[in-house]
Amino acid sequence: MRAASELGLRTVAIYSQEDRFSLHRTKADEAYLVGAGRAPVEAYLDIAGILAVARDARVDAIHPGYGFLSENPEFARATREAGLTFIGPEAETMRLLGNKIAARELARAAGVAVMPATPALPADLAECRALARGLGYPVMLKASWGGGGRGTRVVTDDAQLGELLPVSRREALAAFGNDEVYLEKLIERARHVEVQILGDHHGTLVHLFERDCTVQRRHQKVVERAPAVFLTGAQREELTAAALAIGRAARYHNAGTVEFLQDADSGRFYFIEVNPRIQVEHTVTECATGIDLVKAQIRIAEGARIGTPESGVPAQADIRIGAHALQCRITTED
Incomplete structure (x- = not known):
């Protein structure tokens, strides 16, 4: 908001019911409730609701910030299809880089060294353990989508993999809407x-x-x-x-x-x-x-x-x- 203000641009903020007293609401030129009746996280993930506010407030561009929908290619696509400027990368780029496994393949093709890792883990635990032993313990269990450490666990042996794998999948699903995970060699x-x-x-x-x-x-x-x-x-x-x-x-x-x-x-x-x-x-x-x-x-x-x-x-x-x-x-x- 400071950057936009210094550039002479008016700002429109959204806020959930729980954030109605937050500083960003008062700093913006205009502010509107989004996701009425929803929990805070659900409110800020409401693409249709956010675009409805943007349309009603007659905004020209959306800056997604650094959380919630900021890495969501569907939000970037929907924003541009609504005739608005999305201040960020293209939806196709986000889709490519948002999946860590696909991003690793891109890096490898560009001649950049990548950490030894598995493909997306299968449903069968025995297969997962075989993949982990192939990498060599200790390994990192990581979500394929999203960031912020969600779904990430250090795994030191087969027994711990069996214990932590379902936990990591649940955490990834809750955070990113996708429970795909993979293993990466751990540098200690x-x-x-x-x-x-x-x-x-x-x-x-x-x-x-x-x-x-x-x-x-x-x-x-x-x-x-x-x-x-x-x-x-x-x-x-x-x-x-x-x-x-x-x-x-x-x-x-x-x-x-x-x-x-x-x-x-x-x-x-x-x-x-x-x-x-x-x-x-x-x-x-x-x-x-x-x-x-x-x-x-x-x-x-x-x-x-x-x-x-x-x-x-x-x-x-x-x-x-x-x-x-x-x-x-x-x-x-x-």
């Missing part, structure tokens, strides 16, 4: 590093360097910092080049994040996934580079070219890290 001394990318609709794709998000609890990021101080110049160049290769292979538009694990012992990088949206931690990159990512998203959606003053994003050679930035999150648990 790993660093989690992600690269911010930004692409326009004229064929230009740039990176805004990396963020270190190694400090996590229950697979949720707790501390984010930029730059990743442990990287050498050569490693940073290798990492960002890999992120751009994946982005180009996906014909990526707007803001996204390409995530990697680095083996702390060998120094090797492995692709994990792409988050086809702006992330909570985008402000770390904004502080480090001086580039307003949300303003850039809006301008790019309007047709601006990266490298021009209209986009607010310099050419790649002129994007630099000018500061160190740190973000710490407060999370709730039960």
